[in-house]
Amino acid sequence: NAGVMQNPRHLVRRRGQEARLRCSPMKGHSHVYWYRQLPEEGLKFMVYLQKENIIDESGMPKERFSAEFPKEGPSILRIQQVVRGDSAAYFCASSPGTSNTGELFFGEGSRLTVL
Amino acid sequence: AQSVAQPEDQVNVAEGNPLTVKCTYSVSGNPYLFWYVQYPNRGLQFLLKYITGDNLVKGSYGFEAEFNKSQTSFHLKKPSALVSDSALYFCAVRDQAGGYNKLIFGAGTRLAVHP
Numbered sequence: 001n002a003g004v005m006q007n008p009r010h011l012v013r014r015r016g017q018e019a020r021l022r023c024s025p026m027k028g029h030s031h032v033y034w035y036r037q038l039p040e041e042g043l044k045f046m047v048y049l050q051k052e053n054i055i056d057e058s059g060m061p062k063e064r065f066s067a068e069f070p071k072e073g074p075s076i077l078r079i080q081q082v083v084r085g086d087s088a089a090y091f092c093a094s095s096p097g098t099s100n101t102g103e104l105f106f107g108e109g110s111r112l113t114v115l
Numbered sequence: 116a117q118s119v120a121q122p123e124d125q126v127n128v129a130e131g132n133p134l135t136v137k138c139t140y141s142v143s144g145n146p147y148l149f150w151y152v153q154y155p156n157r158g159l160q161f162l163l164k165y166i167t168g169d170n171l172v173k174g175s176y177g178f179e180a181e182f183n184k185s186q187t188s189f190h191l192k193k194p195s196a197l198v199s200d201s202a203l204y205f206c207a208v209r210d211q212a213g214g215y216n217k218l219i220f221g222a223g224t225r226l227a228v229h230p
Contacts, residue, residue: 004158033217042205042222043159048215056213091158095216103149104216106158 002027004094004107005074012113019079019086021110025094032075033104034067037089046090049075082114117142119206121221128196128228136191136224138206147209148189149218150180154202162204165189176200196228 005024013019025032030051035043036059048056049069060067064082069075079086089111093104119140128134140146147166151159163174170182180191191204203225207218 006158031215035220043220045210045217045219048213048217055215056217093159102216103151103161103164104218105161106151108158109156111156 004029004092004105006090006092006107006110008110009108010111010113012115013082014115015083016081019082019112021077021079021090021092021112022074023077023092023094023107024074025092026105029094029096029105031095031097032069033093033095034075034077035091035093037091037109039088043091046077079112082112084114087112087114117208117210117212117219119148119208119219119221121204121206121224123224124222125225125227128226130198130228130230131195134193134196134200134226134228136204136206136226138189138191138221139187140189140206140208141187142208142211144211146189147211148180148182149207149209150174150178150189150191151205151207151220152176152202153205153223159205162191196226198228198230201226201228 032049034046037043045059047060047067064080066078089109091109093106149164150162153159163172165172165182173179203223205223206221210217
């Protein structure tokens with residue numbers, strides 16, 4: 001039973017380029033959460049999605065960042081025109097639904113380095 | 116606003132000694148509390164949770180946590196530390212506003228267990 005799969009694990013971009021991070025939730029999970037971890041800091045919530053819907057994007061920067069979770073395929077976090085401050089680890093987590101009181105299951109993360 | 120605080124950036128313990136990693140919370144209503152562990156360059160692994168019931172919760176790898184409502188605390192404990200327990204530990208509380216599994220994380224505490 002595969003866990004949450006994230007790719008790429010490491011991504012290097014130059015300033016101004018685009019970064020696309022992908023997340024496939026655990027089998028049977030339809031809810032995806034994205035978090036960002038800056039160096040030596042905790043995790044900050046970015047966005048919560050269900051299939052084809054953004055439910056809570058209160059932690060997303062207003063510009064350059066977007067997320068989607070299409071009916072088919074992985075969830076994607078997209079960062080346009082990256083800047084050095086975007087360098088961080090981006091974690092995806094999934095859960096089976098909203099009715100449970102359970103934990104989130106995290107992927108291994110995608111580490112973005114902006115040169 | 117809901118939040119968790121981890122007052123210690125780092126905890127140092129000798130192998131074989133008991134360890135405590137502190138966490139206090141601030142929520143409206145009954146809290147759903149979690150502990151996660153992060154090893155270097157890895158994702159977060161779930162350790163244990165408190166939803167309701169016994170104040171002493173047992174989790175993975177011999178860890179346990181004690182929920183104390185009067186002190187609004189949820190400290191992580193282990194009777195005998197191992198060098199392999201050295202990692203970054205995060206306390207989290209479920210955001211009650213949305214009714215879904217959005218977690219709010221503390222800043223993390225680095226545990227160093229010395230031989």
